[in-house]
Amino acid sequence: MEIIEFKNFGAYYGEKKVVNNVTFPVYINKITAIIGPSGCGKSTLLRSINRINDEIPGFKVEGSLLIDGKDVYKDVDDLTVLRKKVGMVFQRPVPFPMSIYENIAFGLKIHGVKDKSKINKIVEKTLKEAALWDEVKHELDKNAYSLSGGQQQRLCIARSLAIEPEVLLLDEPTSALDPIATQRIESLLERLSEKYTIVIVTHNIAQAIRISDYIAFMFKGELIEFGETSEVVRNPKNKLTEEYLNGKIG
Numbered sequence: 001m002e003i004i005e006f007k008n009f010g011a012y013y014g015e016k017k018v019v020n021n022v023t024f025p026v027y028i029n030k031i032t033a034i035i036g037p038s039g040c041g042k043s044t045l046l047r048s049i050n051r052i053n054d055e056i057p058g059f060k061v062e063g064s065l066l067i068d069g070k071d072v073y074k075d076v077d078d079l080t081v082l083r084k085k086v087g088m089v090f091q092r093p094v095p096f097p098m099s100i101y102e103n104i105a106f107g108l109k110i111h112g113v114k115d116k117s118k119i120n121k122i123v124e125k126t127l128k129e130a131a132l133w134d135e136v137k138h139e140l141d142k143n144a145y146s147l148s149g150g151q152q153q154r155l156c157i158a159r160s161l162a163i164e165p166e167v168l169l170l171d172e173p174t175s176a177l178d179p180i181a182t183q184r185i186e187s188l189l190e191r192l193s194e195k196y197t198i199v200i201v202t203h204n205i206a207q208a209i210r211i212s213d214y215i216a217f218m219f220k221g222e223l224i225e226f227g228e229t230s231e232v233v234r235n236p237k238n239k240l241t242e243e244y245l246n247g248k249i250g
C-alpha cells in the first residue's frame with residue numbers, strides 16, 4: 001500500500017524547472033531509493049516530501065504530492081505536524097552541540113513531552129532502535145561531538161525516531177562515512193523498514209541495490225524508471241537506466 005504519491009509533480013527554483021511531471025508511489029514499510037546523476041533533482045524530490053524547501057525563496061511546485069491521501073502542499077497547514085510524521089536525516093551528521101541524551105530529549109521537549117521518566121524511556125528505546133545504545137549507554141552525558149561520524153549519524157537517526165515519524169527521509173546518509181560505518185547504517189535501515197517507510201537519496205548504486213525494495217531513477221528532472229529494485233536491476237526497461245546502472249553515465 002502506498003503512503004506517499006507523487007502525481008505529475010514538478011518543482012522550480014525561480015524560473016528554473018528542475019523536476020518535471022514525476023509520478024510514482026512510495027510504499028509503506030519499504031525502502032525506496034531515489035537514484036540518478038548529480039543535479040537530476042533527487043534531493044529536490046526528497047525535500048519536497050517534508051516541505052523543507054519551502055524556506056528557499058522562489059521554490060514552487062506543481063501537480064500533487066500526497067501523504068496518506070492528503071496533498072502536502074494544499075491540505076496541510078501545520079508544518080510541525082507534517083515534520084513529525086516525516087523525519088529527515090542529512091548527508092553530514094548534524095548533532096546539536098549538547099549531550100547525547102539531550103540530543104534526543106530536546107526534540108521531545110519541543111514536542112511537549114515533559115515527563116522525565118518517559119523521556120528516559122524514549123532515549124533508551126530510540127538509541128536501541130538506532131543500534132547505538134550499547135556503545136553509549138554509560139556516557140549519555142558526553143557531548144555528541146565526541147562520537148565518531150558513524151555514531152553521530154546513528155544518533156541523528158535516533159533523534160528522528162524519537163518523535164515517532166511514519167516516514168524517514170535520508171539524503172546521502174552515508175556519503176561522509178567509512179565503509180564499516182556505512183554498512184552499519186545500511187543494516188540499520190533494513191531493520192527500521194519493518195516499522196518505518198524509508199526514502200533514501202543515494203549516489204551509490206551498489207547501496208541502492210543492496211538495501212532498497214524500490215528504485216526511482218531520475219535523469220535531468222524526469223523520472224525515467226520506477227519499479228521493484230530486483231526487477232529494475234535485472235531487466236531495466238529504459239536504455240538510460242541500464243547505462244546508469246552500468247556506470248556509463250553519471
Ligand SMILES: Nc1ncnc2c1ncn2[C@@H]1O[C@H](COP(=O)(O)OP(=O)(O)OP(=O)(O)O)[C@@H](O)[C@H]1O
Nearest residue numbers: 013018036037038039040041042043044045056203
Ligand atoms: N537552492 C537552490 N536554488 C537554485 N537552484 C537549485 C537549488 N538547489 C538545487 N538547485 C538546482 O536544482 C537542480 C536539481 O538539484 P538537486 O539538488 O535536487 O539534484 P540532485 O540530483 O540531488 O543532485 P546531487 O546528487 O548533486 O545532490 C540542479 O540543477 C541544482 O543546481
